[in-house]
Amino acid sequence: MNMTIADTYEIAMGRWSRRLSRSFLDFVAAPSCGALVDVGCGTGSLTLAAATRYPRADIVGIDVMPDYMTDALRNSAPNVRFETGDATALPFADDSFDTAFSQLLLNDLDGPAGAVGEMVRVTRAKGRIAATVWDRVGGLTFIRLFLDVAALLADGEGEELRAKVFDVPYQDEDDLFDLWSDAGLEDVSTATLAVRMDFIDFDDYWQALMGAHSLIRNFFANQPADLAHEIQQATMRAYLGGKPDGRRSLVASALAVRGIVPA
Numbered sequence: 001m002n003m004t005i006a007d008t009y010e011i012a013m014g015r016w017s018r019r020l021s022r023s024f025l026d027f028v029a030a031p032s033c034g035a036l037v038d039v040g041c042g043t044g045s046l047t048l049a050a051a052t053r054y055p056r057a058d059i060v061g062i063d064v065m066p067d068y069m070t071d072a073l074r075n076s077a078p079n080v081r082f083e084t085g086d087a088t089a090l091p092f093a094d095d096s097f098d099t100a101f102s103q104l105l106l107n108d109l110d111g112p113a114g115a116v117g118e119m120v121r122v123t124r125a126k127g128r129i130a131a132t133v134w135d136r137v138g139g140l141t142f143i144r145l146f147l148d149v150a151a152l153l154a155d156g157e158g159e160e161l162r163a164k165v166f167d168v169p170y171q172d173e174d175d176l177f178d179l180w181s182d183a184g185l186e187d188v189s190t191a192t193l194a195v196r197m198d199f200i201d202f203d204d205y206w207q208a209l210m211g212a213h214s215l216i217r218n219f220f221a222n223q224p225a226d227l228a229h230e231i232q233q234a235t236m237r238a239y240l241g242g243k244p245d246g247r248r249s250l251v252a253s254a255l256a257v258r259g260i261v262p263a
Contacts, residue, residue: 017042017104019195020132020254021049024103027191027256028130033057034098039087039119040064040105044076051077060097062090087115092122099123101130104254106179107168116183123261129185130258131176132193137166139253142197146209146216149234154219154227161219176257185259197250202236205248209235 024046030036033056038047041061051059059080066084085091087102088111100119106112119129134140147165150158170176173190180188199205210217220228239248 016195016197016252017045018049020193021046021103023193023195024101024130024132024254024256025049025053027132027193028099028101028128028258030054030099030101030128030130031057035096036060036099036101037062037090037092037097037119037122039090039100039102039115041082042104044080044082046101046103047080047082048077051080055079060092062087088118090118090122094121095124096122097124097127099128099130101128103132104134106131107133107136107170112169113179113182116179120183120185120261125261125263127261128258129180129183129261130256132254132256133168133170133176135171135192135253135255136168137171139192139194139251141250141252142199142205142209143212143216145238146231146235149231149238150219153231153234154223157219161215164215165213170255173255173257176255180257180259183259184262186262188257188259190258191256193254193256195252195254197252199239199248199250201245201247202239205239206232206235 032054036050036054036057036059038050038059038061041047041063044061047059047061050057057079061080061082062085064084064086083091087105087109100123102115102119106115109115123129136143143165147162151162152158170179173192177188177190199208210220220231223231
């Protein structure tokens with residue numbers, strides 16, 4: 001079966017980002033009407049969650065990768081439209097929205113501060129700006145299982161992989177607080193949000209893991225066959241925890257920040 005980019009993301013992360021969306025929207029506490037923009041919307045998890053929660057709002061989802069935006073996604077909610085565009089150069093006029101938010105984007109950008117600045121620019125005075133990122137270092141258990149195994153078994157190369165995956169700009173709430181404050185936002189607050197990642201069995205876990213991060217996928221594909229097998233088997237033992245294969249529920253946490261555009 002030929003899988004699209006959207007299919008791969010759904011298996012690896014989309015099902016969890018939908019869960020995160022609900023908690024994130026609780027934290028954002030956006031007004032129930034007006035105009036909202038989801039920056040870096042991907043496959044639309046947050047966009048559609050907002051559309052359901054705020055049926056009287058006009059919502060725009062924008063992403064630089066049009067391959068995420070399937071026909072089904074584009075036609076999924078009457079109060080939503082999707083556009084293609086760069087988070088660091090949003091194609092909207094100043095003061096276009098009442099709320100701008102972004103889920104799981106900032107740590108994948110070369111210039112996160114530029115994207116925050118754009119969110120501020122397109123949001124009206126007293127509007128809300130919010131974002132969330134995975135807590136990769138301390139809270140993404142399903143990736144940590146593999147990375148710790150790789151670091152132990154693949155010598156320096158595994159250690160290097162773990163360092164690269166964890167080397168993100170915003171690793172705690174204080175980092176996000178400073179980013180929002182430096183952007184001139186007021187009433188800045190942060191939180192850590194937790195979701196459960198439920199896997200049917202190890203095969204489900206492994207498929208999600210291999211789609212979760214290109215560095216992980218490329219690292220595993222480039223290992224000698226015997227070492228790759230050893231890494232996979234050791235990761236499976238960590239997943240099983242001494243019990244028969246089957247369902248597992250792993251905790252994942254995300255860091256969230258919100259602020260108000262000054263008048």
